[in-house]
Amino acid sequence: MTLFIFKRQISWTNTKLIRREEKKIEKTILYIEECIEKERETNNNLLSLKTYFGEGDKLYNVHMNLVKMSYLLKNMRINEKKWVSIYHQISLLHPLDEKMFKMSKTLCNYGQKYACKDIKVGSEQNCMTNNELNLPYSEIQRSVCKEYNLLNLQLCYSFVLKICIHSLLNYLPMYTICDYLSILRGCQRFFNFFFQLHNRRYIKKLNFIYLYSISHNFRENVKMLKNVDGILKWEKKTNWCYQYEEIYNLKYHQTFVLKVDLMVRVLGSIKYDALGCENAPSRDDNFAKLVTFFCAKTKMGIIDEQSVLNFLNFCENRIGNGKTKSNNYIYISIISIMYYSRIVHNELVSHFVKAFRRMQDCVQLSKKDIFLSGLKLLTLVRSSDSVHIYNYCKWYILKNSLMENRENMVYVLKFFFVSCIIGIFDIYMGRLYINFLKKNQRANWKSSFVYKTYYTLLGWDIIINTFIKDLNDERRNNLQMVFLNFYDKTVHSIHSHDMYSEAYTILHGNNHPNWYAEINALMMFYREKIREGTKNNIEENNYYNQRTIFHILKKFYSKHHIMYEYVTKEQITLDILIQFCKKNIYKNIAIEFNGRTHYNLLIQKESSFEHVHYYRMVETYNTKYKKWLLSNLPLSLIYIPYYHWNTLNYAQQVNYITNSIENAQ
Template sequence: MLQSVGGSPKYFSHRTIFNAFKRSLSNAKENLIDAESRKIEKTLLYMEQCIAEENEQNGNLLNFKTVCNREDKLKGIHMNLVKMSYMLKNMRINEQKWLAIYKQISGLHPLDEGLLRGKANKRVSKMEKMDQEKDNFASEKLPPNRAVHDKFSREYNLLNLTACYVFLFKVSMSHLMNCLWLYRTSNYLLILNCCAEFFHFFFNLHRRKGIQKLNFIYLHSGSHNYAENVKNLKSKSNQVIRCGENSTIAYHYEELYNLKYHQIVTCKINLMTRVLENLNYGLLDGVQLAQLANFFCFVTKCGVVSEKGVHHFLSYCWEVAKKEASPSDEVVPKEEVLPNGVLFSQLVNTMYYSKIVHSELASLLASSFRRVSLDSPHLCRRGLFDSCLKLLTLVKLTDQNMHLYAYCKHHILRGDPEDPTYASNVCNFLFVSSIVGLFNPPLMKFYVNFLKKKKDKATFKNSTRHKIYYTLLGWDIVLNRFIKRVTEERRETIDLAILNFESKSVHYLFSNKVLYDFSDLSHQINYLTLFIKNKIMLKKEGKNYYLSQTVIFHMLKKHYGNAIYEYVTNEKIPLDVYVNLRTNDQQKNVAIEFNGRTHYVLVLSKGGDSTDAVHYTMRQNCNTKYKMWILSNLNFYTISVSYYFWNGLHECQKERHLLHAMRHL
């Protein structure tokens, strides 16, 4: 490799570059270990101060020495974590000090000992032998509390860093739960933020490249029957995990219990649930409401959704908005209530990621958006565009909400092509437009030209490439199966086609002039669809294990021998189960899809009756409806199995339901 230094070229070998990379990685590991060690020592110092102030009678609590092992820093951290565990288990302090300790412990980021040691693991056995040889000599110099240390480690199995971290988090949260009722609103928000911090660490840890995707965790809500879902979960080892009626986690990814630190996550979830149950929304001030909004936005985006908590939060925000709309006897239209840019984004993101939509609040946000100037300088246009695009997928598409689409379109057409986010914005907008049923031929002409310029230069992420492909696939269907039916003289004057995926009806808006060349656009889309299709790489390193999909597959396999699990169509669309059905000399391609919680949006709306009760409606999200519509236009018969219906059936009814659906295709 060539590099110019001082006007003369200098060559670096690959080995030199590799060694430099190794040094950088080693330094990064050292910095990570040092930072964690400092946090642990700081926490220990605070705990010792708390014990001294409480005049504890247990002398062992202060006899432990904080270890500083420069030769083996991880071993020193392990010793200090054991010390901290012993102190946590035996100290007696007041609730405010427990809260302060919990905050500091929540700031710890568990270290992966095996990953950090690397090649050092090969020398572990030699080091252990050397340690054993020195034990007799060293035992004479060890402090008297070493026996207590060893006994405690064996009793609670604190033999490695992971076990210590799990023990620390669980014990600190257990103490906190015992005095939860003593805390104020500000304390509750602190606890929630600490929970959010660990969720962020946990989900980032298990969303790394090469690790199976961790799905959203939806928490049990006892007051709503829609949350009563999976009760028997099975891991890859076929060990059945039973979730009782009192379990917080009623529907979640079955691989959760195979993941590292899952014990901490489940405890954090229980703590979060208890805090949300105790939280009095009526005591929140404006600053605290903003903090709570930030918490729900952050946690739902991480992947933890408390259905009951989100429901109460959105309902409270709606009540606040109504009061702000009518501060006195003067009634102000809802359109006049405009949340600030940050709160607007947080509310939209909370509904978008949780798949829980408060219809009145969503309508308020959409209508308030009507007042925003398209070139508004006081709001972040990037953030506003993202929020508007997400809101477009949450509200019911009506004439009153078309201004959301108009704003996004304006943002794209007026955008700066040199902006690093511009390409992804264009792709996201056209994809969202397609899944909500808005097809604008002139805009598609712009998109085709954009892709033709980018196809050989830009390197799109795999997720973006999929969005491009499904956008083009949908457009190919719309042009050749819907717009093609329009008379030739009007076909090329279509300005917008609004498609209803359920009824498969189309409403057209026409211009008074020709806007595009139908044949050319159709040809270009077909070419780009094939081009992007060949670029898509579907990874199938092994069968994924999903309980419900697997059960459905085995039930169908008994009756249809050609049933295939996790089938990929010629158009590269993945299916849960595929069956080539042959009946009466006819052949039918059948796609069976199990739609879990993330395939649906839970819509909360207040009825017009005298009780003003909240009504709950489950509707398929835009992505799922779009996929089903594409499959139906590719000569597939589709069977959608909803999770809430499936989990409500007895085992004997499930197979009967599947066979009945297959016979009536």
């Protein structure tokens, strides 16, 4: 797919692309005509339009054939099952864009070049009627173009898809799980195309879309546009804090919106009880396909919370009750679903923690896949369950000598960042990490890994200065591991009494001051690297909720210095910083708005009742880690959770802000 997108930019491939698309459209039209022929009695008033094969201008042929397809789809009456097959074929089409090809003169200005005859849409029969039966095919199709507003390729593709999706939605309750899976595969195919097209290095990575199926919908979420003042305005108050700000400026956004709407409706129509009643081979196969779809969808960031909740409850019912065979590929995919969706099922996580030892011995799985799944699982589990998973990931790093191989640097950086945000500081691994960074200072990493490396070093620096340096020489030299509780800042440590332990060798005598100095030097190096990277690339966060808070502060605290998107000298970004000055005494108050991705939605099953679940929002380890870093700065901190803020009207929001600031002072 990536190669296909790349080829679209290369002029010498244009002819091949058009010819390939032309064949797919011809094949789809042929299938539609076969469906019509089998149900001729209900389709006897349809016009006979020409299919253009090969001759003449190929881009013109594609357009005219799409016009014919649009007309047939709009006016034909066929069996509901046939719409699924038609949708499958239409989903294989890849929209061509006239702007990327040399436009032929015959393709432009249909309305000016050709006079449209008296052809109209009959309101009673809901089909095209031709008052002059001897009209040429081309003139009929041009008139259809004007009647349905199909004057360019993009409009044709959108019209075809819209008609097909509308027909699918009409028959949705009548379809089986296999039909639903076929429809979802068509959605997935376009999502792959769309995200690969727009997630380029020169385009800012798309954020998460959180879809709610209760009182708001996706279209309300994305219709968030900037006015002349650069302040975001919404049609009405909604519950979102993460969205595609400029999705309506992206190519193929109309198709994307249609596909997302279809996906949400299909997922909401799946009856999981019926899926559990199928025969074993079919049930397991369909279950695996659903897992694959949810994994790919959530990884892209398209998250329909209600459907993910329902699916995870179904997974827990099947896996927890032993209704499906143990499948490590399925386990890894479900871990990814929870990791990317920020929706965590407590019982599933507990099951996977127990199954992780068995996964380690699975010869079918690559050790790298187990390692990466282990890192994801570490961010989902309680700290008490994390040690043996951490030890496996540590073993994988050491066993495969990843620190010696520059090709595997990404895995090393991920491991140390995850170990920091969950509060595990391993002295021996920390020393190896410092040596690794010293050897790779000139490596050209992505900016995200530069940030992760810096924040990892910052965490180590705080642990050294607030805990390790306060230990006496004996305990410091025998220190092996430090476990940090982010909530109450309590620290637990493991010491070795072996004179020849690795930790003793590393930290004995005058060795540890040099090690601390090396951490500090590396931290300064990556801090400067971040400053250089952001110097000419300043991006402002224009999310609605944070802007609302900012303008409330400007209104009620105008005498004080208020800074939006303030960056501390430690290179930690604050949503808003207010500097109060009373009697020459300065006080800094930071306000952080914690949106949806700052939390995991935790599902817990009631032990006494099988079908009763509790839902609550818990902070992610990333959020806990950032709060811990900020707690070591000379700031008063106010955290505003989105799920509380969005329940307030404007007057209540003002009171909430002013009361919080008064308490912080």
